[in-house]
Amino acid sequence: MPNSTAGAAAFDENCDPNNPVVVKFEDIEAAAHRIAGTMVRTPLLKAHLGQAYGMEIYYKAEFFQPTGSFKERGVSNLLATLTEDQKKHGVISATTGNHGSAMCYHTLKANIPCHVVMPTNSSPMKIAKCKALLGNRVIIHGDDIMSAKLFALELAKEKKMLYVNGYDHIRVIEGQGTVGLEVVEQLSTVDAVLVPVGGGSLLAGIANAIKHLKPDTEIYGIETEKTCSMTESVRRDELTAVPYADSIADGLAVSLAGVNSFASIKGMVDKMVVVKEEWVMRAIMHLLEDEKIMVEGAGATAFAAIMAGMFENLKGKKVVCICSGGNMDSKVLSRAIERALGAEGRLVKFKVTVADRPGGAAELCALLTGIGVGIRDMLPDRTWVKSDVFSVQMKVVAEVTGMDQLKELTEVIKRNYKEYYFHEINAKTKSAPTRRGPCLAPNPVCMQK
Structure with missing residues (x-):
C-alpha cells in the first residue's frame, strides 16, 4: 500500500487543469x-x-x-473504450458510493480488475453495497473524498491501473x-x-x-x-x-x-x-x-x-x-x-403543566386524540416544575396534519391549561421568552439563498 502522505504529488492526467477537455x-x-x-x-x-x-x-x-443511479452510464462507456493493456491492469477510483457501486458492478460483468477507495464519511449502506461486490478490493481511507482520491491516484501509479474520476473523466461525461x-x-x-x-x-x-x-x-x-x-x-x-x-x-x-x-x-x-x-x-x-x-x-x-x-x-x-x-x-x-415533518409544522414539540394525579395525563391524551392529533412521545418532568408539587410538566411531541390542525391544537391547550410552551410558534405562557413564529408563506424567502 502507498504512503498517503505522498499523495499530494499525485496527478490525474485525464483531468488536467491546464488542458481541460470539452465534451462533444x-x-x-x-x-x-x-x-x-x-x-x-x-x-x-x-x-x-x-x-x-x-x-x-x-x-x-x-x-x-x-x-x-445514473453513474452506470459513464462507467459503462469508459470500460467499453479501454485498451487491452488497460483492461489487463484494471481500473481504480475514489468514490463516496454511487460511482463505486457502478464500477464494482460493471467491472465484475466485464471481468476487469478494479479497486475502489471510499472515505470514512461514506454512507454505510453504500460501503456495504460495494463490499458485497468487490470484497477487500474496497479500501476505506481518508476523512473525505479528496483524501480518498489522493490515495487512489498514488495506488493507481503503483499498480499501473487507470484512475477513473467519477465526475470528470471525459468518457464518463460522455x-x-x-x-x-x-x-x-x-x-x-x-x-x-x-x-x-x-x-x-x-x-x-x-x-x-x-x-x-x-x-x-x-x-x-x-x-x-x-x-x-x-x-x-x-x-x-x-x-x-x-x-x-x-x-x-x-x-x-x-x-x-x-x-x-x-x-x-x-x-x-x-x-x-x-x-x-x-x-x-x-x-x-x-x-x-x-x-x-x-x-x-x-x-x-x-x-x-x-x-x-x-x-x-x-x-x-x-x-x-x-x-x-x-x-x-x-x-x-x-x-x-x-x-x-418538523419544518412543515407536522411535528410539534410543546410543554404543558398538568395536575399530578391519576388521570391528569390521561385527560391531556384525550384532548389531543379528540381533535385527531397523534402523540409521538410524552415524557413527565416533575423535577423542574416551578409552580407546586401537585403539578407535572408533560413534554410532548405530537403529529398534526398541517398548520390548520396545529392552530387547533394550540387553541385547545390554551383553553384547558394555564402553563404551556410551544417551541418555535407564538403560543406561550406570559413568562416564556418571546420567539418568532414560523413563516407561513408557501415559499418562505428565509429558506432560500
Whole structure:
C-alpha cells in the first residue's frame, strides 16, 4: 500500500487543469450506441404534483438503473473504450458510493480488475453495497473524498491501473450525456431541465446533448448550500473550491468541481441555483408521500428547488427534474423525514403543566386524540416544575396534519391549561421568552439563498 502522505504529488492526467477537455455532441451520440443494451432506458414519469406548482413536471427516473443511479452510464462507456493493456491492469477510483457501486458492478460483468477507495464519511449502506461486490478490493481511507482520491491516484501509479474520476473523466461525461439524449427523445417539447450538480459530469453531459438538439431548452444546475463548488466556480469564472461539509445530498458532496466538467458547461448552462438543505429533506418526503418514489438527497435537489419557489419563470412550462439516484441509507431517510415533518409544522414539540394525579395525563391524551392529533412521545418532568408539587410538566411531541390542525391544537391547550410552551410558534405562557413564529408563506424567502 502507498504512503498517503505522498499523495499530494499525485496527478490525474485525464483531468488536467491546464488542458481541460470539452465534451462533444458526436461523442455523446457514440457513447449512446456504445452502451446500448447495458443500461436501463429509464422512464420519464409525469408528476402528480405539477399542478400544485403551476408546471408540467416530469422525473427522469435514473434510480431504476441496476445499482440505483445514473453513474452506470459513464462507467459503462469508459470500460467499453479501454485498451487491452488497460483492461489487463484494471481500473481504480475514489468514490463516496454511487460511482463505486457502478464500477464494482460493471467491472465484475466485464471481468476487469478494479479497486475502489471510499472515505470514512461514506454512507454505510453504500460501503456495504460495494463490499458485497468487490470484497477487500474496497479500501476505506481518508476523512473525505479528496483524501480518498489522493490515495487512489498514488495506488493507481503503483499498480499501473487507470484512475477513473467519477465526475470528470471525459468518457464518463460522455456517458452521462446519454441522459440528455433520452430526455429529448421522450419529451421533444421540453422547456427546461433541472440537473443536480456535484462534480459536474451529469450537468456537462446533459447540457451539451440537449443544447445541441434543442438550443432553446433552458438548462439549470442545482446544488445545495453545502455542495456549491460549481456555482462559485461559475460566479468567479474559475474553478473554486469550497470547504467540505456533510450534506443530505451526499452524492453531490465534493469540494471542487471537475476540470473537464467546468470547461464543458460554459455557454451551455442558463443558471446555477443553490437550494437549502431543508428543502431537500422536504422534497425527499413529498416525492415519497405524493409520487410514491424514493430518491436520495442528490436525486431530490431538482424538485427541492421547485418547492422552494426558485422557478417562477417556468410557470406553465414543461420541466424535467433529473432524479439522479435512489440509494438512500435508511437511517438518513428516517432523519430526513423527521426534519421535514418538523419544518412543515407536522411535528410539534410543546410543554404543558398538568395536575399530578391519576388521570391528569390521561385527560391531556384525550384532548389531543379528540381533535385527531397523534402523540409521538410524552415524557413527565416533575423535577423542574416551578409552580407546586401537585403539578407535572408533560413534554410532548405530537403529529398534526398541517398548520390548520396545529392552530387547533394550540387553541385547545390554551383553553384547558394555564402553563404551556410551544417551541418555535407564538403560543406561550406570559413568562416564556418571546420567539418568532414560523413563516407561513408557501415559499418562505428565509429558506432560500
